[in-house]
Amino acid sequence: YIGRESRLTVISCYKVQEYMAKGCHVFSAQISATKKDDKSEGKQVKDVPIVQDFPEVFPEDLSGLPPARPVEFQIDLIPGAAPVARAPYG
Numbered sequence: 001y002i003g004r005e006s007r008l009t010v011i012s013c014y015k016v017q018e019y020m021a022k023g024c025h026v027f028s029a030q031i032s033a034t035k036k037d038d039k040s041e042g043k044q045v046k047d048v049p050i051v052q053d054f055p056e057v058f059p060e061d062l063s064g065l066p067p068a069r070p071v072e073f074q075i076d077l078i079p080g081a082a083p084v085a086r087a088p089y090g
Contacts, residue, residue: 011019019026045051051058 016026016028045058
C-alpha cells in the first residue's frame with residue numbers, strides 16, 4: 001500500500017474477528033483523552049454530598065472486620081447432584 005492513502009475507520013470487535021478470520025492484517029489502537037485539570041484526583045469520600053448528609057452512616061475510619069457471626073441457616077446439598085441449569089424466569 002505504499003503511495004496509497006490510508007483510511008482509518010472505527011470498526012466493531014465482530015468486524016475485527018471477521019477480517020482476521022479472512023487472513024487480513026489488523027492493527028488496533030485505543031486512544032483516550034486526558035485532561036490536565038482533572039478534578040477527580042483530589043476528591044475524598046467526605047466531599048460527596050450524600051456522605052455529608054449522613055455522617056453517622058459513613059465513619060471516618062473502620063475499626064476492623066465485622067465480628068464473626070453464627071450461621072443462621074444453611075442449604076444442604078445432595079452429594080453428586082448436578083446444578084440446575086435453566087433460566088430463573090421462563
